[in-house]
Amino acid sequence: MKQTIRLFLVALFAGAITLGGYKYFEEENTIRFETPQQSKFIPTSLSATAAEMTTDFTEAAEKTVHAVVHVKNTTVSRQPTNIFEYLQGGGQPRAMVGSGSGVIISPDGYIVTNNHVIANATNLEVTLNNNKTYKAELIGTDPNTDIALIKIKDDSDFPYIPFGDSNNVKIGEWVLAVGNPFNLTSTVTAGIISAKARDLNQFDGNTQSFLQTDAAVNRGNSGGALVNTRGELIGINTAITSETGSYVGYSFAVPSNNARKVIEDILEYGNVQRGILGIQVGNLNPQLIEKYGINVTQGVFVGGIEKGSGADKAGIKKGDIIKQLDGYKVTKFADLSGYLGSKRPKDVVEVTVLRDGTERKFPVELIKLETFAIDDLGVEVKNITPEELKARGLKNGVEVTRALSPEIARYKLEGIIITHINDEPINNINDAKRIMSQRDYHTPIKMTFMDGSGNINSFIFR
Template sequence: MKKIANLILVSALGGAITLGSYKLFIEDDQSDFFTENPSGKNVVLPVSNTNTIYGTNVDFTEAAEKTIHAVVHVKNVAVFKGPRSIWDYNPYGSNGGRALQGAGSGVIITPDGYIVTNNHVIKGASEIEVTLNNNKTFKAEVIGSDPASDIALIKINPESELDYIPFGNSDNTKIGEWVLAVGNPFNLKSTVTAGIISAKARDLNMQDNSPQSFIQTDAAINPGNSGGALVNINGELIGINTAISSPSGSYIGYAFAIPSNNARKIVEDIIEYGDVQKGILGIRGRSIDNAVSKELDLETSQGVIVAMVTPGSGAEKSGIKELDIIKKIDDIQIKKFADLTGYINSKRPGDKVKVILLRQGREKTVEVELTKLETYQIAALGLEVSNISSEELKSFKAPYGVRINRTLAPDLPSEDLIGGIISEINNIPVKSINDVEDIMESRSRSNPIVVTYYNIRGEKQRMIWR
């Protein structure tokens, strides 16, 4: 009997110790996660209990070793064949000379010497020099360029095969993914900086009113790195570094790269066709945000709402209508207009895309065949124009003309001009971009330019450029 009493006493004492320990060590800890509110109910907040060790085990050395020898220094040199100042007229001086116009980086993309760089790096060059990471220097020729996307393709003729960087799929990149920015500034040779992808499909709203789609990174990029490579940890090219967003022009945490899918498509077009084959969906639209959603009483706050469908375009033939909301193209989510332009710019005329849209709240899927965009930049007017269909001319009640795609100068009234139709230049009928080119090349440079055009409301007007 005495043993039973002792056993009961020990059990009670153990229970008391257990309960006290719970009160002291466990119940107090719960107070961090359960709080009283006025209703008297406990509020439970989700808490992660995983024992994650923060940091990174990513090894950048392999990606760096694969890429640094494939990024080169590109020097834009202007060659002067005559005296440029009074100081050149002396018995010991030269009647010519060379002057550095600009410099940047470039990316070798084939073993036989094709190099991608920025158009602004080689713009206006009469001579281009490329210096490899081993200090060898070559003369380069410009194969082609696309000023709108700031991509240029140049070529050198090496004695042997070169290291190169293979293209990766920029559509597969993810926000938060590690990347390396590889450049080759003139006085530093190859440089490598690391960061992450901060955002995708960034539209910088540049002055040419042509929406673009950039990869944003916090990897340090400075002016000498323009035209260099943005690579993933596998050493694959996912972007061409092109822009820095800062008041000083130097890196302060924001840098941008042209997605590799867009750059690769431009390069392939230049090699195969001699120019860039631009496919268009055939719409004008705008990104949906909270303000637009409320204004139009929409059920979504993301996507692209169609403002106008180009007559005769693939969009019209597929049945896309005004006020349709584009949510997805193929496997790409369309949250804003830059998502749409970024993906379409990686396609060619004749390619077919699957467009998922909302119409009056109902989802609809259509297949659209992209049509060709043929353009001509009228430098003297600061305008880019393209050919248009007869159906679109009828909608403007214009007998002939070319469409104004975008303005190239910041002081032009973009809202009044873009989308309008130019029907005459200097009283000469314009029926195609070839007519525009002929008129502009044969005109007298000293005379003003008189343009007859129809604005987007179909009103006929005249403007004079002096």
């Protein structure tokens, strides 16, 4: 009996110790969840945030869709029906119809469109969003920027789109493309500005600055409006890059500041007045950076100065790197050409350059770029100063500024001096105009020129 009681007491004692140890360790490892203090930060409403981030395009679309028109271009060409007509010209007249878009920019019916939309037109017809149709008059064109101005008339005012400032457009900004793709009138597509000052490099010497957008643009959109969410015109839709011929994700528009300047020049002067700094420039590249010990990678390198130009008078020098124009950043040549494309001769532009590691500012008065496109030779030429001629050992000539076609661009003729055409001396672009207008179109053209090495050569164009 005593043995049983002893065993019971031992078991009871051991159980007490075991239970006490379990309770001790359980309390040490217990995770306690305490009620947090009230946060000082109040979360925003999800619905309110979504509302703030939503962009409403309906107002911009309503403001602009009635001012974008359908442009129909009828051209008449002669198709040869026999070998004699093929060799001598002539044939049966044949009408061809093309179409595009246009933007009414004033209540009295002025319309801006692309030059390629109305090129060679014998008849222009404009249809508004309300299906009213008008005969249109061609006012003027500028093939270099692919901008044209036409006009329609009516007793009442037309809806129109006001110009916006394309210099202030930001990458990522929402935009609408309004036009008539595939003859589907009054079509609106949305996207963002993908890039600014885009140079398509269609061929050498034809640098142009475009706005790039991912708003869908297709055939028939050419000449239509690119507008911001306020319904302001910031570009004229002009081109796409595509292997299929249809939209593949991005498109290009002439900035509104450039288009506006072109049409104002056409109205005031009958042609486009181009202002230039008077410098030879190039984008920075590893070769230039290494040769001149340049410590920046963005900007426009000044490779030469035209004597007597605004840049020369202001004090800009060869080797300077242009960083800004009127405070607008310049990272490449397309930035510079795009900004100057909205300026005129005698405008003053503040040019910020980097020289010997120090930024300097120069007010430069733009000079007029006087050029003439010799279509039959496939080149554009400009007047040059007597000082430049003397430096080349020449008495007369005009300088080739760019090629007008990819075929001619292969010969790298930029910078050559044309001294004679058909053995007649060329002193200025007026001589070139006169000779080309008086020549016999059935005879070849002889062009005599000095190349960059100082050699005199001649080309025969048939």
